[in-house]
Amino acid sequence: MKIRLKNIVPLPLKGSFSANNLWEQERCFESPRKYLICARSGRGKSTLLHMLHGSRQDYEGQVFIDDQELSGFSSNQWAELRSSRMAFVFQDLRLFPQLTAEENLILLEKIRPITDLTQQIHAMAKTLDIESSLKKKCGILSLGQQQRIAIIRALLQNFECLVMDEPFSHLDEENQLKAGRLIEQVLNKKNAGLILSSLNDQAPLSIDERIYL
């Protein structure tokens, strides 16, 4: 998968950013490379990820995925992109608090069939030390636990590129490393790329290219 940004500038940032190597540039993200976008708050990290997800359209310029312009996507095309080509972990996690952690993950099968889903869920939950929380309602889990469930949900999906917005913010160092290892493992298996955003340039997994905003 090749994501190409052409002279992108988010409208809220227009005229207020200094020269960098992302906005108003021609830039590509290619799978299976792993990118880390690091910046302080307010530099547009999340905005970029939301553009790729299609939930923000307030920008100038063009975004292409494999030479297809995103602005012309229909709702079904977006659904296809989100369910089988890109997986996302957002800062606000977007889990269903009224369902158990496991139900939140099983729900993926309603969107597209996944082989050995239950087995995969338990294996990943075990790796991230969260197996005991699977039967609990998401609403009562701690943010760190929820973050791990959200990471597992993204990893279970089909994707060519994984997009994560500060996914480790509530995890301790040990859990960050476990998550990093799991993510890297899945990425390798799927031969998929990664776009990760972070406040600093540290990441618990190997990164091919760092972009500073």
Add this chain to the structure above:
Amino acid sequence: MMRQLLLSRQKPAQLIGSSLGAFLGVFFLLFTLQAYLDFSQLLNQKNQLIRGEYLIINKRVSMLSSFGETRTFSQAEQDELSKQKGVVQVAPFRSNQFPASGSILPGTQGSNRGLAAELFFESVPNAMIDGDLEQFKWAPGEQEIPILIPSNYLKLYNFGFAPSQGMPQVSPKTLSQISFQLRFDSLGIPIYKQARIVAYTERIPSILVPDAFLAYANKVYVSSTKTPEASRLMVEVKDPSNPILLQYLDSHAYESNEEQLKNARLSNALKMVGGILGFISILILLLSFLGFFQYAELSLNRNAYEIKTLLDLGMKPSQIYQPYFRVLLMMMGGISILALLVVWLIQSWLYDTASDYGLMLNEGLQNAVLFTSLLIFALFTLVQAFGIRRGIRNLGPHVSSSI
């Protein structure tokens, strides 16, 4: 799980409230329609023998007419009348131009001392008479002449004449089995024919024989070749209560059978009341559905987080739409069926009550009511389905405004 997610924050009280509103809307409309159709059919039944909008007119009998003023309608007058707006066709009553008398004692020829009377007959084209005319026809050569009499004549005999004379009462059926002897004087020569009453009329206040017979008899039994002018006309009109037509009749001193007009006016009033009620019902229906639509929108908004999140995860809008559509289909189906059921129950009750008063209502639901309920179901399900679909698309995925 999808249902649990997408219908998780619903309030049953609101659902019941908006369904009740929609039910009342559908029910009022269906009931108004059913009642309107039932009662207009009832009114039309009263005019069974003469179709809906027929008038019988004659010239008013005044002092002058006794002194030679003509009381018949000339051809020119008939033509003028038929050209009036709202008049469909005009047909003259034909009457016998030869002396006629009848007796009810079979086997005796000529005058008898039992029950004999001078008679007159009239006829109108069969097309102008509605009802059971199967036996009411005649062709030259047939000995028996079928007769149609006003049912009032029989009542007059049964309840007036017979008791006072110590004679038995007869039923319409008995009477129709009795053969009458008719005697016509054709240029002084008596001609005898058999006759039988085959049907009764509520509306034409005259003794009717088939038009074919009078046409034949007036030609054969009478020496004069002049066609007599009619003293009464049957007029088919589109709307007998049309004020312009009524004015025309008045200005020419034409009289019409008032009851016919009363019925027409009643039917007009029913139409008006039906129209107003129908309009109000449609208004109620639209308002109740507006409430229903808003409830649906509210439902979507209550579960906006779930819908947005599922869209975030890549679920297609059409898939999210399904649980809502199923609920909608069930509710609309339930509302339509329940409304039909209640209309049916009330109609059955009305049917029983009305038949106690001797009024025969149509039994069961009218087809138009069934059709309308289907139409409402289809139309509103469709509109609502589009609304839900659009609502889901409009919700879209989460939009974050943070940078």
